[in-house]
Amino acid sequence: MTTVLVTGVGAIMGYGLLRSLKASKPELRLVGTDIYPDAVGQAWCHVFEQAPMTASQNYIEWLRGVVAEHHVDLVIPGIEQDVHRLSDDREQLSTFDCSFALNNALLINLSRDKWAMHQALLDLGDASRIPSYLSGDFSSLSTLLGLPFILKPRRSYASKGLVRVRDTSDFAKQSSHLGEHLMAQPLIGSDEEEFTVGVFGDGQGQVCASISMQRRLAQDGSTAKAWIKNHASLDDAVVRLCSYFKPIGPTNLQFRFDGLDWKLLEINPRISSTTSIRTAFGYNEALMTVEFYLKGKLPSQPEIKEGFAIRFIEDYVVYDRDHF
Known part of the structure; x- marks a missing residue:
């Protein structure tokens, strides 16, 4: 067994x-x-x-x-x-x-620090890079980035700790953390233009299987609602980035569209928190992971069902005792 x-x-x-x-x-x-x-x-x-x-x-x-x-x-x-x-x-x-x-150890290390990922994309000259800064005052950053701009933790996930800066008061509360802990970026697109893409990489830069979803986030940064959506230009960006970073196994890429290009928010080199939703649409990355890491079997592209998903709170009840 x-x-x-x-x-x-x-x-x-x-x-x-x-x-x-x-x-x-x-x-x-x-x-x-x-x-x-x-x-x-x-x-x-x-x-x-x-x-x-x-x-x-x-x-x-x-x-x-x-x-x-x-x-x-x-x-x-x-x-x-x-x-x-x-x-x-x-x-x-x-x-x-x-x-x-x-996953790929180099990619895991890069993904820990969004500034390191920014520098890697800068070196590659990739269009998915979001201009980012580790220093500056409110006047210079608002001129460069427009208002509102965001202060994003260099080391976090699921949008945790992200601050929208609308005025000098917002900036003053966080400015001492800029550099070591926070980086400044323009606000890309809108909350309705965020996409999560799951891929299964072969470690050589090829994508074996993928699923793309538009999503809305809950307050904790997890996906609250998701729609199966496909864009050829987004697929192109994903293939290009995977050719650079060579993920192995389940990997997630988060994007927003700025009207011209797909901008990379982050790469999470692991199974996604939306894995149950993906499974429901035909993309079972959990099973793919077992088959690959135990048998060396790379997945092929599954047929993805169309539709949308909504998450809700569900109860799990245990009777007759006060613990599992």
Whole structure:
């Protein structure tokens, strides 16, 4: 029996992974981990283990014990923090008797710092680059970028910590963080013009499969609504960027359109938090990941259904006891 371990199963990406795998490949034995003992994802796995904090000194040795105890064949990180920790510790992971669903190490490192990604795109001369600055006062930045402009954390995801600057008061509250923690950018397009594209890369610069969705964000930065939308020019931008950065496995690229070009917001070299939505439309990146990292089988382009998706809060109820 094949055993797959998914980390961070209390988060939307982690339990979305579990639900997609359980529905499409029920013969898999699923092990879930999370730092919280009441993580909802344990409702869809066969075994649950409470994890230490990802940053803790003993995390890798703890994981080694869990992998050995449950005879795990594949570990899929289900939160951003685990992607980074596991990528950093690849040398130790090479001594484990299992596989890890990890992307290109260079791309993972680039994706951690949006300024580093900006510099890479600048060196490439790519049209998807958003002009970005680490210094400047309100007057100079508003002249360069227009109003409102944004201050974006260099190291974050899902639009967390993003500030729209409309006047000197907005800027003054954040200006001390510009450079080390924040970067200034023009506001690109509108909230209705944001797209998320999932690709499965072969590590050589080719895209094996992809899905493109227009989306609206919830307040926490996750996708609240999504529409299947295709644009040839967006496909061209995705193919071009993948030829540069050579992603391996599931990868997400976020874009906005400025009226002329598709501008890259970020690349997330991991499975998406929209994985359950993608699965519903025919793009099962969770299953693709298992097939690739365990069998070396690259996916082909699936048929994508048309439509839209809306996320809502759902209850999971356990009767007759106060815990899982």
